[in-house]
Amino acid sequence: MxxxxxxxxxxxxxxxxxxxxxxxxxxxxxxxFKVDAGALVVKTVSGINGAEVFANTADQVLGFTINGKTEPADLAAVVAAGYTVEFSASKPVFEGTSTSSTTGKLLNNLPEGTFDYQVVIKKDNAVVAESAFAAAKIVAAGTIKEITEVVTTAQVNGIAGVALANNTISIVSDSNVALNATKGKTADGKTEQAITVKTFKSLNQSVALINATTGKITPVKAGTVTFEIKAGDATKEVTYTIVNEAREVKTVTTDTSEIKLTNNNTGKSVNLTAKDQFGDAAVVTLPQITAVKNAADEAITKVITVSATNNKGETTFVVEPVAGKQGTGTLQVKDSKDNVLVSIPVTVGDGSTVASRKLETSAADNIIDVFSDDDNQIVLTFNQYNDSGLLIGKETEIDTANATYLVSSDNATVASVSVNPDKEIIIKAVSAGEATINVKEGALTRASYKVVVNDSTPTVTAVTFDANAKVTEAGEYELSNVIKGLKTTAGTDLYLQTDGSVNTKEDGTGVKVGSVKLVSGDFDNVNVDNGVIVHDVDGTPSNFVAGDKGVIAINVVDKAGNVVDTFVLNVEVPAS
Known part of the structure; x- marks a missing residue:
């Protein structure tokens, strides 16, 4: 056996x-070995104590767990196994404004508050498991649950808006210091959400005070202080060091490691970023940069006056060559104490003779997009170089006509090309495809640049109509009474304009991606005028008048002219 x-x-x-x-x-x-679970067996059930659901939110279902597990049970699987699930609540929170439910589906318009609930599971009308009461909370979906971004700004040396990224406040240099909680995560899981209401508290008032509502910090003395920030259901503490020390520029970085010029070049721009001893943006006016000298002790660059840095510690200066001088040397940026902050090698060569020309751009790639305001064009320059490969400057005898070097696009329907007064070649996206920009001297092609154009312009694909829309009174009847919503395939909102077009921006400054076309066999010349549906009466555009009767087909079409959806608007205006 x-x-x-x-x-x-x-x-x-x-x-x-x-x-x-x-x-x-x-x-x-x-x-x-493993024993196949087969049919689901329910032994115990528990409500989710502390569960949060959202006020005024559709399609929410209360959860529960079974058999001691932590993850929510699959209601459909439990029912499929022959069980019935009954939810009971202390308040009418379920669909139909009921205190009980077999689906757990909640009302769409729940108010904020709390309630208790219980889950009972039966089989063949017999109770097999019953939960204890579980407490649930109804919260606004936008309630802040976590503070994710805190920003501190100050006026430093008279410049406002300097970010104090390293949690150090200088009693000597900083004024109007303010702490702000700017972004957080909400109860419905959304991130990067703006925080509008918050409160602040100093946990060490002997070191620094803070305004409870504005977050303005008032240092008292040097030391360490922690501030408590509250927003929604979230609390965050941030610690700062208060110092009795003036801010000074400590480090300087530039966007170039060497400078190469020719002596008739207009100069090279250098972007500089300064940091103080605490690692924050240094707001400072640096001393003049002395002329760079060659081995013969001749100045090969001019003296440079550097503008004060902005609230990010940034400024720009231009290194200009001295006409007729050549050689190499070192440019030095110093602080007010004559300490060298950064050194840049400089070469100045002969710029009298052009040896070659190159078509160049600072663009990251050769791809542009019709729809993107930030990436719908590329700027090229046709640069001159000497025989040592040093930049002389932009070619000035260049244009789309009447110039030594002529610029053209081999496919202007894809990418257009123009030359601005600064002799920069501007390529603009027109439609999806590829085009080649050519620079010609006579019949010779001196340089070419291939551009790829994408078109990510969205198109209207979904329309929400008011199913009950109908014209029953004389007077103005707005198109927006019929069309209640417009969306792209991705679910992004689009906006109906008063001329009947569909735009990516509410104010109409975006891209037109569709339009509304009106068709009627009962009314003449039906169209949209300043957002109102009008038709001709004796050749004159008119609003609806007494006795008007008929139908108007309202077609929403995409940018290609294809009909996305249609609504038939009935017009039945009484004769009197």
């Missing part, structure tokens, strides 16, 4: 000892 002990159906592998008996003798063997 084979004896197998009882085992619970589970996905986990179990070790089982078999007993074999024969004529009074027994033998045992062990093996490990």
């Amino acid at each position: 084979l004896t197998v002990p009882a085992v619970e159906a589970t996905d986990a592998e179990q070790s089982v000892v078999f007993t074999v008996s024969y004529k009074g003798a027994e033998a045992k063997a062990a093996d490990a």
